[in-house]
Amino acid sequence: MPNKTAPDSTRRSERSRRAILDAALELVAESGFAKLTIEAIAARAGVGKQTIYRWWPSKAAVLFEACVPDGGDPRAVELPDTGDIEADLKTVLRATVDELNDPRLAAPTRALAAESQSDQDLAAMLTERVLEPQLQAYVRRFEAAQEAGQIAEGIDLRIALELLVGPLFHRWMTRTLPVTHAYAETVADLALRGLRPR
């Protein structure tokens, strides 16, 4: 067992917590994650460094909590279901494209994605709290479509979803070409051609 006794979270200062998260978001927006420092966050938040080290293991963890409001039921993530799988997917993908292109979200998200390559704990949190809930929502929507006969029997829906999401992710990460609504729709068309019965 670790000899470092955990701090008492009931006595935690919510005021400081918010100030730290806000400061982190501001500073990332201003100068990027690479130039983000714990000292700067503490200074901007009007907080002692120890208060950050007490509650977060790394600056990435701070940023994560600032971006992902820590909340609620992962089941809450749900895709629309109008009965038309193609229309629903395109709706969702367009929204996703907009988020990927939103400059306020893009910087921290890219930073977290990059950082999670070397930070195991961060990677686990991202997967568990953000990525998987969304991917599971795709799986559930595909299950409904499969029952409705819009997706061929016997297809691994986990892979089906990746056929859709993978290309978007690839373009966004590699920045080879812009991630547009048109691109998302073409991907959806091609993927669904592969997934439909017959």
Next chain:
Amino acid sequence: MPNKTAPDSTRRSERSRRAILDAALELVAESGFAKLTIEAIAARAGVGKQTIYRWWPSKAAVLFEACVPDGGDPRAVELPDTGDIEADLKTVLRATVDELNDPRLAAPTRALAAESQSDQDLAAMLTERVLEPQLQAYVRRFEAAQEAGQIAEGIDLRIALELLVGPLFHRWMTRTLPVTHAYAETVADLALRGLRPR
């Protein structure tokens, strides 16, 4: 004109260059990119720090050169063409899967991918020297398949390739599930169902 006179590369010590690249690879393998430092590279290589700073703009650039042997014609990258697009793609993807799972390659590659999110120059080099040559090879192979009637007319082949490569890349980066030969083949099957005529 820049006030920093460029070093004279004719007098460069090849011996030092190699020692630096080797040291960088060793150190990344031992402790990961996050703990890689210029000072450690210089010490391990038995080289002055200045010799690194003189020839490379960043530690990422050193690692890049160590991984990508600076090689010749990008056209050299070529996919097999047996006439059977499905077989050829599966051959290539299996090889790709093996590379992605090779622990010696994985660490530096992941590091460069992550770093390129914040390092513009590195991103440009990676795209230009590694990524695009490979993607263009896919495009050329798809063009041949399209002419042979194995891919439907009117399909954007750039997107076609991303349908194939994107899912692999997604799994590898997010580490949600293992990247296996079976996975690659299923992806190829589904993607080709979407790309074939009819």
Next chain:
Amino acid sequence: MPNKTAPDSTRRSERSRRAILDAALELVAESGFAKLTIEAIAARAGVGKQTIYRWWPSKAAVLFEACVPDGGDPRAVELPDTGDIEADLKTVLRATVDELNDPRLAAPTRALAAESQSDQDLAAMLTERVLEPQLQAYVRRFEAAQEAGQIAEGIDLRIALELLVGPLFHRWMTRTLPVTHAYAETVADLALRGLRPR
């Protein structure tokens, strides 16, 4: 008037007071005054930090109280008077030498002496409660000796005492040579040669 209402000493916990003083002595013995911290005293004593800050102005004050049991009448300090000033002084000086060499007393005493160079309040307490009562006892004994004709008329007895005590103190502080009984006796002999009539 001060805005800080003085604590009510009638409600003070004697149990905590003792635990703090004991902890301070233990910790000084273990690691020296320089490494002594309020936090460590509180932890060792099983006491809140505030309980220390409430009752003592500094860690030096804690240690002082631990060493000097806050005792009664300063007049209580009295030198022996057998009528033979030389014998009496040597008796006292031998005891003093033993105290100076006692390792349990030496560490805290040296610490307080050192600290009092920069801590005015501590210096005042040490002088008033420890040093002066002892020096006054010497003065009173010398007065008796002077009346008995063992000390020349007209000699400033305050200085006489310093002739005796100063050398001991000098050796002890500077650690140039060991402070022994023999040394004390030689000092007493030489000093008394200077002080006696004729």
Next chain:
Amino acid sequence: MPNKTAPDSTRRSERSRRAILDAALELVAESGFAKLTIEAIAARAGVGKQTIYRWWPSKAAVLFEACVPDGGDPRAVELPDTGDIEADLKTVLRATVDELNDPRLAAPTRALAAESQSDQDLAAMLTERVLEPQLQAYVRRFEAAQEAGQIAEGIDLRIALELLVGPLFHRWMTRTLPVTHAYAETVADLALRGLRPR
């Protein structure tokens, strides 16, 4: 053997060394040794902290070097010898009194004296480089006086000197009474009464 390779003192920056020593003296004069910090010295001197840590083991060592100009032959310290031991001693003691009362010298000297109670290395340097050379000079002067018949045979001159110096030191350290020329002269008179033949 220590694993910390010693820095190469031939490449040391004399400019930085002087700036550090000057800054230390200034800061001690302004706020006292207790408030002196390595960071403040570095900042005032326009120097990196590491440059201080590289060359000195503690802030006390910095101050010591600033006060004791590191120099020359300890034999250089010599007391006057007019043939009259009493006159010579009083001359020297008056000068000593003036130094002890000089506010510029007093602060750092007191600090070093206090610090040497807990810092073994500093204590050794002070003894070896400052204290002993001076005490030895007294011993040599007393030897001459003894040969001249002004000091009784058989007296331990090391103790003789402490009879003189001890009282001054005691008053100065304890601040019980002011250290004046008159005091020094009375001490010299009484001590010499004890030391002279017969």
Next chain:
DNA sequence: CGTTAATCGAGACGGTACGTCGCGTCTTCCC
């Protein structure tokens, strides 16, 4: 003999300084 207000243990907080690491620049001496 119960009330109640101060003290208590505990420890989070905003800070300051610590001593270390690594950066990128610079200087020196060697080949």
Next chain:
DNA sequence: GGGAAGACGCGACGTACCGTCTCGATTAACG
């Protein structure tokens, strides 16, 4: 002029304590 070596100014790290500040939970004098 390149290279090995490493001192330098600098900035950030993560830790240790400071002295102050809340929190219940005793606890002891007083009503």
